[in-house]
Amino acid sequence: MLNRVGRRLRRLIQRPASAELTRYEALLPAIGRREAELEKLSDTELTEAAAAMRERDPVDQEWLAELCALGREATRRALGERAFDVQLLGTMGLLTGHVVQMATGEGKTLSGALAAAGYALQGKRVHVISVNDYLARRDAEWMRPVYDLLGVGVGWVEPSLTTEDRRAAYHSEVCYGAVSEVGFDVLRDRLVTRPEDLVQPEPEVAIVDEADSVLVDEARVPLVMAGSVDAGMADEEVANIVRRLRHGLHYETDPDGRNAWLTAAGASVVEKSLGGIDLYDESGSARLAAVNIALHAHALLTRDVDYLVRDGKVQLINASRGRVAELQRWPDGLQAAVEAKEQLPPSDHGEILDSITVQALIARYPQVAGMTGTAAAVAEQLREFYQLEVAVIPPNTPTIRTDHRDRIFASPSQKLRAIVEEIRTVHESGRPILVGTQDVAESEELADKLAKADLPCVVLNARNDAEEAAIIAEAGTYDRITVSTQMAGRGTDIRLGGADGADHERVAGLGGLHVIGTARYPSSRLDDQLRGRAGRQGDPGSSVFFASLNDELVLSHAPDVPEDIEADPETGEVTDAAAQRQINHAQRVAEGVDLEIHRNTWRYTRLIERQRAELLRHRDAVLRSELARERLAEAEPDRCAELAEKLDEATLTQVCREIVLFHLDQLWADHLAFLAEVRETIHLRALAREAPLDEFHRAAIPEFHKIVGEAEQRSAKTLLEAEVTESGVDLAAAGVRRPTSTWTYLVHDNPFDSDAEQALKKVRSMLRKKRS
Template identity: 75%
Template structure:
């Protein structure tokens, strides 16, 4: 009894906020007893046994034991990987709808595949949702032999997948895809005008890989789909004036680099340059908006950090993944302003068609589970937003990696010199080194410094992420220096000795101490720090890690810019006072808290929007799947309907009625989203009157929503009456029914409590306080 209580207390201390898997641990001996028997059976026997497990409900205990034993043998036979007991625990954790935490290198990919097979054999359609497209395709192809032998069909989606290929992929028992890609397909399906154009079936099970990255980091930014309207325009006068403005004199920025505003001196300079206008008068509001977006592009968005210029285009960098964000751009004015800054022609202007948050996307699935290396740190967030509990899976082999204390410096330049010196010393030993940087610019600056120091390194960042697998595969080879941006979600293990699996090279790397990981700064989340560290010491290998930081790093400036007094640096600029480490940790906790508040606020505002969208979708589906549009127009425009019915086949006319009503419904929803965006921008002004912003938002949003269906019906009747028949059929475009020729997603900074309006209010309040003094 005492031993059991002691074990439970130790679990609570070591794995806070996690659930027990004791009942599954008890099944491991029974699974092991099936191993010898299954090993002697043929592939056909194993496939037959899997078919016999197919059911329309959950596995019984006996079926669960048989499935895990089958999965172990199938993975050994097809991949040469015998699943460890802890991996089978992970499979059972996913089948019981938990987020399982497994250390890097413990075989999460196989665990996810076996769990997906288990859900599929229980008669459910499964989506394995990853953090990027590369992992989705890689994992589906890598695990295909396991799926094939168990009789489970598998597919994947990525940006290059055609419409027909998407339908086929989603028709499989298991479909792999990035969260953005699946979300984008949901948004596209919401806009189809023919039922057979939809690619997604009813969602059933989601298994989320890198669950903390997808469910927490990605969830702060909604997926927003836009459609092309016409070519973007730029205020060329403003585009020429803003680059001449100077920080501190003409404009200011906040500590976290998310807002910029003109000073009185800056406003005066701009007004004079624009011919003596008053920016803050109603007549100058459009020019002020143009100045604001140009200033944002000039002051807050940095080339090679926030975006690349490649092939004559501005390509956004997804900072949480360290990759180029395909088919993604900023909202129009900002996108055009960045293109003007880089002297590129403006891309098409867009109109927001629809949006969905990660929470709403995941909420579509009745069954959700996930896996990651760092879940305990966000256990409360997963519980609050997704009602998911964390199950910690112990490593198969104890972790012997040595994590050194952070080294903290007074300035970034002193820190960089120390990083180069450290890399040089470790490299002289022949030990493989992985350096994690914050962005593209930093990775390239460090590579340049290393080259000047006579060291050769390989760089992995958004410029060359296509070669990711090859670069990471060689990162564990003795003597190799790999410099990479964001390692979280890259999903590829670094094997000691390199890709060739040369035993001598592996032994050499082990004897040198294994992979040595260096972080050039602490990340905005301790989880990202841990994911970088976790690249070393996989499956009991030796390894080491150290993080460098400076008191002028972006994290410190954003989280806690007021440095404690009395911190003294040595001749090299290093600060060894424990207060510096406490200050750094405090700054990181502040930023983590701010990001969680962004997440919470996004959800508060979008929850109502999602409910409204679901109500409208129910009506839209009725229009899409029935003849309700024809019935409406027969009742409201009988004469015109009869005229067209004489000249057109019944189904053709029914589809024309459908398309007209769907066009107006979709247009009204887009207008509603634009209205809500305007409300959000001004909601803080209402807060001055001591109204609660969220209540004011609801008060404005609900009556407007209730107008949509009736107004869409009126517009449908009017458009139908104006529709002309030509030799080519019905001229819908001539009647104004024009759908976008292309779509893309927007990257938005969606924090309702940190808008430009709120920042302006802070400035006003600050000015008033100064005047009172």
């Protein structure tokens, strides 16, 4: 009773993870009572009972109970597993539009499948959005027998599918797909010129797997459609000059590693190397921009931390997962600068035809729900950006994992020695050990130290990410040491005793999996994800994080460490509670910085998305109706009448449509380029004490309102100039030619902001004073 009252009070004061579960829990007895009856039905009768749900009121609580009862029986028959009560609570939470938090190994995939089937039985089309293509296909194939018994069609999309297969998958009642693949298809649909070429139907329901990763970590990552291929160009001369510059003498960086700028000595060296130009004069502005971006690539992006060089290409590393970020790149100028830094050939780039952020992609869906193991820590962001509440589902079996207090050391080297000793001590008992490192370089350094200490380990990082599932599946094997980046934080379950669980009892008797973190992550969620690899479904396990007062997290976000904190003179270990408070504070600051970046990005993106939505409504009207022909007939009646004599109705309508859509799409691409330029230079408005966001709106809104009118004027001109032959109208000769090839990619968040430009502005002022 007291527990129930406590939950209600928490809900009333709107604390994170406060969604009320009582009304769902009250349905569990009724669901249980239906089991014996449903077991007597044949498969056909079970499918018919599910079909009858399509005619009932889905708002009814009895409907929820019946859906869960049918889902449990379908699961038992199809998979040989009886859904736990907590899995059904997760299903009900998803069906009522929550982000449900379920611990590792508690069966989120099944809860998501039953919820997707429930939405489908309500007559809604569902997209189950995953973090990658592998999981999308795996889950769709794994859950297909359950969907079949419930009479629900399921498909999935992946890069290898043809357009026809994609269209069929999206028109299934339930479609699984990676967030990037779903987003790319949205962008591709925005370029079609015939309604029948559209692949996706109107969005209705999204169930987001790993919701915190998709909705928060990747929310502001733009998905991009580009065309008109050419090679990215970096200034090779500048790259060679910057490569010789020295930190502290020729350039400085700020403590959080987001900005770099030339010193007076550095500017002098660069100017002499470039033939005596003045970087800070208008004549040198182009070279200054090249120097600035090359300096950022040289000073602030680190190989094997921010990116890998593999197969002759720069491959970005996703910081929150530790994996190679497939199809991801930095904005073209920075991408080219890093390639020049590594002396690699430039990759292709071209005009951006359209783009959409992950947050805007999810916002297209009228109904959104999600599931993850770590949602409570981002409940504020989920509420603020998506109006979603978190429902924390209790584990089926209580967690008995032991989470030890952090072990803190004065320096990283002392910490590393202690980590190796911890691994040696635990390894002697035969317990499996999983070590989570911060990046590729650290994982390989630790593996080298362990090899020298005669402690063989398996390394998992972005270099061998193709082996991820196999390595993680065996991380619970007796006597196994696995060293991994954050990619071990979620995904494949770690079963004690190995993938087959054959040695489960032996490993459990030793204490289960021991998880070691080599440093606290910038987010408490990432810490919790790593800890959560141990203690699966009531298994024993333990975790401990090692930290240093000179870790990157502390140096970047809380460098003012109290001077009276003392360390053990021999080991360097710090036991003063103030050290723990300092590290916790640094993590909170890092989380706050990330949240503010998200907010600031969305302030700008929100206007762009409103403009995109408005333009797309007009584009859709042009695509699906005779609007283009009507408008051109008003502008050029004589020309339209002339063409009507030579072309049939359908052909003339399509010609007008293609002309108008071409100009609409071209003007939108130009508008995006204009907005990018405004955004990049907006800091100059701040120096003039003007609000940057207000100035952005002031520049963006009038330009947007010109697009439709300008498109109609250009279309009328094209119609006049187009040549008509017996075979039709030669649009290409009139300049109406779409890109010969297009491609898609994700733009990694630019790791720097315009503060760097402000810093260079200050240096420019300083140098001018010096020269005067």
